[in-house]
Each structure stands twice: as C-alpha cells, then as structure tokens.
Amino acid sequence: MLESWIFWTVLAAFMQSVRTAGQKQLNQSVSAESATLARYLFALPVILGYGFWLFEAQALPLFTLAFGIKVVAAGILQILATILLIRLFARRNFAIGSTYIRLEIVITALLGLTLFGDLVNAVSLLGMMVCTVGLVLVNTSRASVPGSFWGREAVMGLSAALAFSLTSLLVRDASLSLGLASPIAAAALTLCVMVLVQTGLCLGLVAPRGPREFRRLFKFWRLALFIGCTSALGSIGWFTAFTLEQAAVVKTLGQIELVFVMLISYCFFKERPSRREWQGIVLVMLGVSVVLGADW
Numbered sequence: 001m002l003e004s005w006i007f008w009t010v011l012a013a014f015m016q017s018v019r020t021a022g023q024k025q026l027n028q029s030v031s032a033e034s035a036t037l038a039r040y041l042f043a044l045p046v047i048l049g050y051g052f053w054l055f056e057a058q059a060l061p062l063f064t065l066a067f068g069i070k071v072v073a074a075g076i077l078q079i080l081a082t083i084l085l086i087r088l089f090a091r092r093n094f095a096i097g098s099t100y101i102r103l104e105i106v107i108t109a110l111l112g113l114t115l116f117g118d119l120v121n122a123v124s125l126l127g128m129m130v131c132t133v134g135l136v137l138v139n140t141s142r143a144s145v146p147g148s149f150w151g152r153e154a155v156m157g158l159s160a161a162l163a164f165s166l167t168s169l170l171v172r173d174a175s176l177s178l179g180l181a182s183p184i185a186a187a188a189l190t191l192c193v194m195v196l197v198q199t200g201l202c203l204g205l206v207a208p209r210g211p212r213e214f215r216r217l218f219k220f221w222r223l224a225l226f227i228g229c230t231s232a233l234g235s236i237g238w239f240t241a242f243t244l245e246q247a248a249v250v251k252t253l254g255q256i257e258l259v260f261v262m263l264i265s266y267c268f269f270k271e272r273p274s275r276r277e278w279q280g281i282v283l284v285m286l287g288v289s290v291v292l293g294a295d296w
Helices: 004-026 032-041 044-054 065-091 094-101 104-116 122-141 152-177 183-209 211-219 221-244 247-254 257-267 275-293
Strands: none
Touching: 004 032, 004 065, 004 221, 004 247, 004 257, 032 065, 032 183, 032 211, 032 221, 044 183, 044 221, 065 152, 065 183, 094 152, 104 122, 104 152, 122 275, 152 183, 183 211, 183 221, 211 221, 257 275
C-alpha cells in the first residue's frame, strides 16, 4: 500500500513543476511581476479555504512581532526568487533553469554551517563539489561569456536559489514561533499569512504599470488560475509530507520533480538540452542526492 507521505511528496513535486511551466508560458504574454502575482493572487482562495477548514471553531494564536518580521521577510525573498526564476526561464530553457534551483538544498546546508555552526560532514562536502561541477557544465555550455562560470544566468540562478533557501529557513522559524501543538496547523497558518502578505506586495509591484497590465493578466485568467491552483496544491503537499515523514526523506523523493521538468521541457516546450547540459543536470541531481543521503 502506498504510504501517504509518498503520495503528498509526488503530488507536490508534480504541482511545482507544472506551476513553474505555467509561469514560463504566462511570461510570454505578461511581465515577470504579473506572472508572479498570478501565483499568489489566484492561489489565495485555495490557501485561505484550506486554513479555514483546519482552524474551524478553533482559536487562533497571538501573532508576535518576530513572527510578522519573519513572514514578511520570507514573503519578499520568495517573490524576488520567483521573479528571478521566471526571467531565467526567458534566457535559458525550462530544464536548465530548473536545474539551478536544485542547488537550493546545498545552499541551505552552507547557510546552516555559516549562520548556525552546523558542521558539514565529508559526504555532504563531496555532494556539494559534485553539484558545483554539474552547474559549471550546465552554465558553460551556452554561457553569456563562453567558458565563463559567472555568466548572468548563473548569477540569476544562484541568487534565486539563495533567496529560496532563506525563505525556507525563515518560514520554519516563523511556524515554530507560533507554539502550536500541531505542525500541520502551524504550517497552514504561516502559509495563509504569508500568501496574504505576498499578494499585497505583488499587487504593489504591478500597480505602477497601470490598469492595462491587470487587463493583460486577467485576459489569461485560465492560465493564471491554473498557476494559482497548482501553486496552492504544491504548497499544501510539501507541508503535509514534511509533517508525515522526515524532511530529508521527503526532499530526496521530491527530486523526482526534475523528471517531471524534463518531460515538460521535452514534450511541451520542445526544448532539447545539449549532451553537456544533460551531463551537468545528472551531476547536480547526483550531488544533491549525496547531500541529502548524508543526513539519513
């Protein structure tokens, strides 16, 4: 019988991959900021409905200043990361752009060492080195400056991965600060507040472009609704899976997302990564698996 955490993890990975594909498609018609707004604005009803369902007839905890600061900071970082990722998709193909984000886990490990003094064992260090080699292969295949690792795409990809890593750390701290007995309820409440904040921030980013930008976005409301619903389901899936099973195990299985990304890139966008890019992608996946496996 299929364990429930496996179902939620695979669901989350699949929803995340198709959501980013939808944003890449939407970005062909609207700005990166508007494509980012679609993720939060159209996900908001689903997220709030999920929160109300969990907290029906229950008292909400008091929000502290620390909780608010962490949620707002996490929201801003995730918005910046999403905009960078969408712009990266416009410069590189879907599969290659998604590979950069795989380094989020490695960067999180490095941040743990730098900010919290968590020692990195030899196996994890080996995995990080393998990831670095893979990223070099991916980036130097068609870099802005031939043979240069630090092309614009690399800076954008690594910046997005860094922002996503910081987002994860801040969200975890914010959830724990609520002091709720149920991790699922704490995660859901944090998610509701964060999406509310992000919707407001994204509306502020798009508003200066004028009513025309909103009309363009709502012209593609079906695609925007698809992005919002898959984003909400993906977030719920990750939170549920992390509650049911160890995070390292969930993240390892979650790397199946790259398989979905490859299929979408090949079948839907008709993109064909080069042999060198495929080799880099495989090395990044291998390195990430080694880093996660070291925690088992």
